[in-house]
Structure formats: C-alpha cells, structure tokens
Amino acid sequence: MNESLAVTVEGFVAESLATHGRDPRHLLQHLIRVQQRFSCVPDAAVEALSAALDVTRTQVRAAIAFYAFLHDRPRGAFEIRFSDNITDRMLGSRRLIRLLIERLGLTGLPAWGCDLVRVDGRVSVGLASCTGMCDQGPALLVNGQAVTNLDAQRMDRIADLVQEGIPLERWPGEFFRVENNIRRRGLLLGNPATDGAALRRLVDEGADAALAEVERSGLRGRGGAGFTTALKWRFCREAPGTDRYVVCNADEGEPGTFKDRVLLTDYADLVIEGMTVCAGVLGARRGFLYLRGEYLYLLPHLESVLQRRRAEGLLGTRILGADGLDFDIEIHLGAGAYICGEESALIESLEGKRGVTRKRPPFPVTSGFDDQPTVVNNVETFLAAARVVQWGGYWLRGEGTDQSAGSKILSVSGDCARPGIYEYPFGTPVHQVLSDCGAENTQAVQISGAAGATLSPADFDRIIAFEDLPTAGSFMIFDHRRDLLDMVRNFAAFFAHESCGFCTPCRVGGALLRNLVEKVAAGQGSEYDLSEMRHIGAVMRQASYCGLGHTAPNHVLNTLDKFPQIYRRRLAREAHTPSFDLDAALSEARALTGRDDVGAHVRDGSEVSS
Numbered sequence: 001m002n003e004s005l006a007v008t009v010e011g012f013v014a015e016s017l018a019t020h021g022r023d024p025r026h027l028l029q030h031l032i033r034v035q036q037r038f039s040c041v042p043d044a045a046v047e048a049l050s051a052a053l054d055v056t057r058t059q060v061r062a063a064i065a066f067y068a069f070l071h072d073r074p075r076g077a078f079e080i081r082f083s084d085n086i087t088d089r090m091l092g093s094r095r096l097i098r099l100l101i102e103r104l105g106l107t108g109l110p111a112w113g114c115d116l117v118r119v120d121g122r123v124s125v126g127l128a129s130c131t132g133m134c135d136q137g138p139a140l141l142v143n144g145q146a147v148t149n150l151d152a153q154r155m156d157r158i159a160d161l162v163q164e165g166i167p168l169e170r171w172p173g174e175f176f177r178v179e180n181n182i183r184r185r186g187l188l189l190g191n192p193a194t195d196g197a198a199l200r201r202l203v204d205e206g207a208d209a210a211l212a213e214v215e216r217s218g219l220r221g222r223g224g225a226g227f228t229t230a231l232k233w234r235f236c237r238e239a240p241g242t243d244r245y246v247v248c249n250a251d252e253g254e255p256g257t258f259k260d261r262v263l264l265t266d267y268a269d270l271v272i273e274g275m276t277v278c279a280g281v282l283g284a285r286r287g288f289l290y291l292r293g294e295y296l297y298l299l300p301h302l303e304s305v306l307q308r309r310r311a312e313g314l315l316g317t318r319i320l321g322a323d324g325l326d327f328d329i330e331i332h333l334g335a336g337a338y339i340c341g342e343e344s345a346l347i348e349s350l351e352g353k354r355g356v357t358r359k360r361p362p363f364p365v366t367s368g369f370d371d372q373p374t375v376v377n378n379v380e381t382f383l384a385a386a387r388v389v390q391w392g393g394y395w396l397r398g399e400g401t402d403q404s405a406g407s408k409i410l411s412v413s414g415d416c417a418r419p420g421i422y423e424y425p426f427g428t429p430v431h432q433v434l435s436d437c438g439a440e441n442t443q444a445v446q447i448s449g450a451a452g453a454t455l456s457p458a459d460f461d462r463i464i465a466f467e468d469l470p471t472a473g474s475f476m477i478f479d480h481r482r483d484l485l486d487m488v489r490n491f492a493a494f495f496a497h498e499s500c501g502f503c504t505p506c507r508v509g510g511a512l513l514r515n516l517v518e519k520v521a522a523g524q525g526s527e528y529d530l531s532e533m534r535h536i537g538a539v540m541r542q543a544s545y546c547g548l549g550h551t552a553p554n555h556v557l558n559t560l561d562k563f564p565q566i567y568r569r570r571l572a573r574e575a576h577t578p579s580f581d582l583d584a585a586l587s588e589a590r591a592l593t594g595r596d597d598v599g600a601h602v603r604d605g606s607e608v609s610s
C-alpha cells in the first residue's frame with residue numbers, strides 16, 4: 001500500500017474511533033465502516049484497530065475472513081452482488097448476471113465467496129445468498145444498496161453507469177425503490193399504530209402486570225423455534241447479573257424470508273416499543289437491534305425513528321417520566337453471515353467477534369451479551385409483544401389455535417401472481433395461502449426457508465401452526481414447470497457455504513451432501529449415492545452442534561421422500577458410480593499420445609488399460 005493511502009486509512013480509523021468509541025466490542029462495526037469507505041479492510045486499518053482496541057491482529061483478520069462482506073483485498077469501486085436465492089434464479093437472475101458480466105468486459109461466472117474483479121478496479125461482481133427481496137427480484141446489492149426488479153434493460157443501464165463512473169447518489173432513484181407489498185393484513189398489521197400506548201400501560205400498571213399479559217397471551221417466538229416469550233423474559237428477569245440486555249434479531253438470513261424487512265420499514269415504532277417494554281420488564285438499560293448487512297438501506301430510517309422516540313421521551317432516560325425506566329438502543333450491522341441469526345452466534349457478533357455458535361448451556365437468558373442475562377427475540381415477536389401489552393393477552397388468544405395464539409406473517413414468493421407479505425391467523429391451511437396469492441399448478445412449497453420443510457400437494461391441507469407446520473415465515477412456491485433439483489442444488493450449496501466450520505458433521509456433511517447432489521444432477525449418481533445422502537443427512541441432524549447443521553439436510557431428506565423422481569430419473573445406474581470420471585480425465589493424455597483405441601479407455605469404470 002502506498003504511504004499516502006495508509007495515512008488516509010489511519011485518519012479514517014481515528015475518526016471512526018473518535019465518533020463511535022474504543023470498545024473492542026465495536027470492532028465489527030469499525031471494520032464495516034472501513035470496508036464501506038475503502039472497498040476492503042487494508043492492512044493499515046488492521047494495524048490501527050488492533051492497537052486502539054487492544055485486540056490481536058489475528059483476531060481482526062479472523063473477523064475479516066469470517067464475514068462475507070469484509071475483504072482484505074479491494075473489490076471493485078462498484079461492488080455488485082447478485083442475490084442468488086432459488087427465487088431469484090427462477091426470475092432469471094443467472095441470465096442477467098451473464099448479461100452484465102459481458103457488458104462489463106469480465107469473463108467467467110462468480111461463485112459463492114469468489115467474486116470477479118475487473119483489472120482496472122472499477123467493478124466487481126459476486127453473489128449473495130439471499131438479499132431479502134424475493135417478492136421483487138431478481139435483485140442485487142451495489143455498494144450495499146439494494147437494487148430490485150432487475151431486467152435486461154436495467155442491466156444495460158447499470159453497465160453504462162458503472163462504465164461512466166457515475167456515483168450511486170446520481171443513479172436513478174427508482175432502481176433503489178423497495179416495495180412493501182403487504183397483501184393481507186390481520187391482527188398485527190391491520191391495526192393502526194398508537195405510539196407509546198404499550199409503554200404508558202407499562203408505566204401505569206407496572207412490569208409485573210405487563211409480564212402477566214404476555215404470559216396470558218401465550219405468545220411464542222416468531223423467529224422459528226416458537227419458544228414461549230413470557231418464559232424467556234421471566235428466566236432473564238430472574239437470572240442473577242449486574243446488567244440485562246434486550247436484543248432484536250433482525251438478521252433475517254433465512255432464504256425466502258423478508259417480512260422483518262417490511263416490519264422494520266412500516267412498523268419500526270411498534271418493534272422498538274416492544275423492545276422497550278421488554279426492557280421495562282427485565283430492568284434492562286441497554287438494547288441492540290442487530291440488522292443484517294443486506295438491509296443497510298434501512299439504517300438511516302431506523303436511526304431517525306430512534307432519534308424521534310428519544311425526543312418524544314419514549315427512549316432514553318426516564319422514559320415517559322418514570323423513575324428508573326432508562327433504556328436506549330444501538331443498531332449493529334451484520335456483515336453477510338447466515339449463522340449470525342442463531343442467537344448465540346448473534347451475540348458473539350454483537351461483541352465484535354466471528355459469529356460462531358456458543359456452547360450451551362448457559363443460554364443467553366442467563367449468560368448472553370457481556371455474559372449477562374439477555375433476551376433475544378425476533379422482530380415480529382417484539383411487535384406482537386407491544387400489542388399484547390397495549391391490548392391485553394386475551395386479544396392475542398382470540399385468534400389462532402390451542403398451541404399457537406394469534407397470527408403469523410408470511411413472506412410469500414416464487415410461482416404466484418401476487419408475491420409479498422400475508423398475515424394469517426395460526427391454523428390457516430396451506431391451500432388457502434396458495435389460492436390467495438394466485439399460485440396455480442403448485443408442485444411444492446418450501447416452508448420456513450432453506451432450513452424448513454418441503455411440502456408436496458399431499459400436505460396442502462395441513463395448517464400453519466407450531467403443532468403442525470411451524471415456520472419462521474418464508475413460503476416459497478414451485479409450480480410444475482420447475483425442476484425441484486434446482487432448488488435442492490441451490491440450498492445444498494448454501495448450507496455448505498454457510499457452515500461456520502466448527503463441528504465436523506455440519507462442515508464435512510454439508511460439503512458431502514452438496515457434492516452428492518451435484519453428482520446426481522450431472523447424471524453420474526446411483527442408488528448407492530441416494531442412500532449415502534440419507535445416511536449423511538441423518539448424521540447431520542443427529543450430531544451437528546447447532547440448529548444450522550440440524551436443519552441443513554431437511555430439503556434433501558424431504559425431497560428424497562416426497563419427490564424421489566427428481567433424483568431417480570437422473571441415476572446413471574443402480575450400483576455405485578464414482579464421482580470422479582477417470583476416463584474423461586484421461587482424455588488429455590489420449591490427445592497428447594494420439595491414441596484413442598479401446599485400450600486407451602477405462603473399462604467398467606474401474607480399469608485403466610496398460
């Protein structure tokens with residue numbers, strides 16, 4: 001690096017430290033700022049941050065290597081990342097990637113974790129697993145900002161803007177427009193916001209009464225696992241500790257899920273109110289909203305909501321004039337790691353480290369952020385909790401099923417006429433959602449994202465509820481035109497890429513599964529490979545360390561059971577087929593020696609001629 005750049009980098013880091021502090025737990029946030037400014041984290045920044053925050057250079061470099069959005073070498077001045085979820089592909093993203101690459105004079109295709117960088121440094125093109133815009137894809141991120149509704153025309157225009165070096169601020173505004181597409185409002189989305197009402201009730205009636213309403217409501221977490229919210233709050237409240245923390249999990253990394261994005265856009269006040277009520281119940285003074293890096297564009301909006309609420313006395317010290325009710329929220333950005341949605345990995349990331357799952361117990365409710373009792377809840381859970389405290393627990397109980405009170409917000413995408421956000425009472429059958437969103441000829445539904453279940457038409461009478469089909473919200477639809485193996489390949493590659501690498505069943509099992517799926521897709525698979533897939537999937541479910549590994553084989557195991565034909569019709573033979581094609585590999589040698597007789601070929605897939 002030249003000397004003047006090193007000076008600029010050091011100056012930038014010094015400014016970041018002066019503005020945002022020297023807490024080592026802010027390391028990731030400093031790194032993200034440096035990355036945004038220099039399109040990588042240069043060595044000079046590593047040195048400066050290591051010295052100022054008293055963390056080793058190795059720790060800083062490990063964080064850079066861990067997060068997909070951080071790099072130690074520059075990407076392009078325009079860093080483009082295409083969303084590579086299966087729904088983007090179904091909407092033609094692969095063709096558009098090729099178009100752009102051609103227009104920019106690049107060669108090859110990007111792979112996950114492997115971007116194409118133009119030699120002049122002007123532009124790079126890479127992939128992101130799912131940018132949360134499945135209802136308006138294909139989509140991409142350019143320097144972290146989301147561009148939606150891509151088509152050939154938009155690709156051409158983007159290529160021109162890049163070639164001419166036009167800064168993003170001067171790109172057409174409509175490129176960056178993100179729609180909410182709320183198609184069905186229910187219990188949560190249908191009622192107009194009344195800011196501060198839940199907090200007023202908390203102040204008037206006290207923390208015990210607020211917790212009693214949450215208990216009465218039967219509210220269960222909306223992030224997937226469905227843990228009882230009141231129980232989580234109570235455990236945390238009663239745990240020994242000097243401080244307590246409230247964390248809103250807005251990582252929303254599950255492919256196909258985008259409802260939290262919409263809630264943070266239109267219902268941010270209610271989400272923050274839910275966090276503040278939770279803080280009042282726990283006696284917490286500090287909270288974090290962990291926002292996935294893909295939603296960078298929401299940061300100014302969220303900061304302004306926080307600022308306004310501080311000005312209105314709804315956040316900060318002596319909230320609504322109540323003694324001892326002091327609570328404020330910081331927003332922390334993620335940097336492109338799916339595992340950071342897992343609550344203990346999220347806490348590690350909040351503390352500025354690599355997002356690696358923690359050993360449990362202890363659980364976050366007793367030992368979370370800074371080893372203190374911490375509640376982590378999903379965005380939708382906080383929104384529901386605010387309403388429950390405002391309107392009482394019976395209000396939520398009035399809808400839903402015995403074990404699933406209230407409603408669920410779904411992110412619907414894929415083969416349907418009206419993708420978007422739909423809110424339904426728990427207990428709604430799958431076929432109802434399909435008919436409302438205009439899905440026809442549906443072959444399969446992937447519910448709850450890549451980690452969820454694959455449903456066949458035999459499942460369409462089943463209901464959305466924790467006791468039947470639990471879901472974090474994603475609802476991806478595949479009609480009969482689709483080859484479901486494309487979905488399986490996409491998810492298998494996703495999990496192999498996103499494994500944090502800590503435990504062998506997930507790290508190795510995920511890679512083996514991906515390779516076997518590819519082998520079958522290439523027409524080289526056998527029955528033996530299918531049984532290997534079942535075996536590896538079972539081991540991953542059983543022996544993986546965290547939820548990522550437990551759920552990663554679901555799509556493979558489900559499709560093997562429900563859609564065996566997508567594998568079978570490609571099988572090369574019944575018996576074992578090696579994944580390595582030795583005969584093909586010898587073609588170069590045959591060409592060099594000028595031999596192509598029978599003896600120069602491998603016989604029975606096992607012998608090499610002498």
Ligand SMILES: Cc1cc2nc3c(=O)[nH]c(=O)nc-3n(C[C@H](O)[C@H](O)[C@H](O)COP(=O)(O)O)c2cc1C
Nearest residue numbers: 221222223249251252253341342343377378381547
């Ligand atoms: C790999 C993985 C990713 C996850 N991603 C998210 C996520 O993006 N958002 C979320 O709220 N919960 C996610 N979770 C679940 C969280 O760990 C946690 O259970 C949840 O945030 C608790 O909130 P709730 O009780 O309100 O559901 C994920 C879990 C795993 C294993």
Ligand code: SF4
Nearest residue numbers: 500502503506546549
């Ligand atoms: S299951 Fe996967 S993501 Fe979870 S700890 Fe093991 S390697 Fe990491």
